[in-house]
Amino acid sequence: MPQIDQNGRLAHLLTLDGLGAARISDLLERAAALQQGAAPAAHCRGRTVANLFFEPSTRTRASFDLAAQRLGCHVLNLDLDTSSTSKGETLLDTARTLAAMGADALVIRHKEAGVHAMLAEALPDTAILNAGEAHLNHPTQGLLDALTVRQRHADFSQLHMAIVGDLKHSRVARSAVHVFSQLGMGELRLVGPDALLPEADLPGERYTDMDAGIRDCDVVMMLRIQKERMTAGNIPDASEYVTRYGLDERRLQLARKDALVMHPGPMNRGVEISDAVADGRQAVIWKQVENGVAVRMAVIETLLAGRPA
Ligand code: CP
Numbered sequence: 556m557p558q559i560d561q562n563g564r565l566a567h568l569l570t571l572d573g574l575g576a577a578r579i580s581d582l583l584e585r586a587a588a589l590q591q592g593a594a595p596a597a598h599c600r601g602r603t604v605a606n607l608f609f610e611p612s613t614r615t616r617a618s619f620d621l622a623a624q625r626l627g628c629h630v631l632n633l634d635l636d637t638s639s640t641s642k643g644e645t646l647l648d649t650a651r652t653l654a655a656m657g658a659d660a661l662v663i664r665h666k667e668a669g670v671h672a673m674l675a676e677a678l679p680d681t682a683i684l685n686a687g688e689a690h691l692n693h694p695t696q697g698l699l700d701a702l703t704v705r706q707r708h709a710d711f712s713q714l715h716m717a718i719v720g721d722l723k724h725s726r727v728a729r730s731a732v733h734v735f736s737q738l739g740m741g742e743l744r745l746v747g748p749d750a751l752l753p754e755a756d757l758p759g760e761r762y763t764d765m766d767a768g769i770r771d772c773d774v775v776m777m778l779r780i781q782k783e784r785m786t787a788g789n790i791p792d793a794s795e796y797v798t799r800y801g802l803d804e805r806r807l808q809l810a811r812k813d814a815l816v817m818h819p820g821p822m823n824r825g826v827e828i829s830d831a832v833a834d835g836r837q838a839v840i841w842k843q844v845e846n847g848v849a850v851r852m853a854v855i856e857t858l859l860a861g862r863p864a
Pocket of ligand 1: 612616821
């Protein structure tokens with residue numbers, strides 16, 4: 556991945572896979588410092604960050620927008636329905652157009668794998684931030700998830716974490732596995748129906764029985780069914796799914812007493828998570844959202860450091 560430049564600097568954020576615990580910890584520590592009132596770095600002031608979301612988003616898009624504004628950047632939210640991509644312009648030409656106008660960073664969500672790496676190769680002078688790539692990467696989500704757990708547990712080595720649901724189609728799950736494995740999570744369990752478990756390349760013990768999968772866990776991360784990435788015949792029956800893989804208060808009692816309940820959002824209440832659990836005292840779902848702004852500030856700040864204005 557061409558995200559580290561010749562000087563060893565993080566130039567783009569494409570994936571957490573192989574990023575390394577030290578770089579990840581630096582980003583988390585900077586995010587925590589910004590949350591505690593540290594002043595944003597001066598080098599971001601007056602720089603331009605453009606958001607290009609080719610797939611829907613509420614949290615990621617809004618928090619990148621707020622993060623850039625809080626750093627003193629100009630923010631351009633390109634409306635892709637009325638942009639020239641709808642007239643057949645290639646993604647590369649759209650990105651080149653924004654770079655030519657002086658965009659310092661492009662925040663991109665796209666359903667195709669590999670487009671972020673392609674743009675990072677083609678436009679080395681513009682920081683490329685992956686805001687969601689196919690089923691493969693959602694690095695800032697992984698970082699905010701790690702920050703959320705770290706706020707409760709300084710040491711991950713004794714923790715057991717279950718990621719439950721549609722892992723096969725989930726970039727959130729992959730980035731979570733990337734970040735938590737590098738930060739030394741004691742045990743990572745991947746829980747879901749056989750058809751929705753990920754490829755063998757992803758580390759973690761597989762469970763198809765949710766009760767066994769979440770038993771004694773310190774962290775339970777629930778995922779939604781990614782219907783948009785499934786073919787019609789593969790979508791599980793909703794009522795059977797709720798019975799076997801829905802997290803309700805009864806099932807949550809199988810986890811540790813104070814287990815954290817996470818969800819990246821958007822939630823399908825009453826499917827993978829009940830209202831009582833989503834709104835319960837163990838849920839840190841809104842904390843995850845809150846942390847997303849600080850994490851994205853830290854990432855933008857880091858990527859713009861050392862880049863000529
Ligand atoms: N978690 C997440 O990526 O949410 P959005 O799709 O709303 O950005």
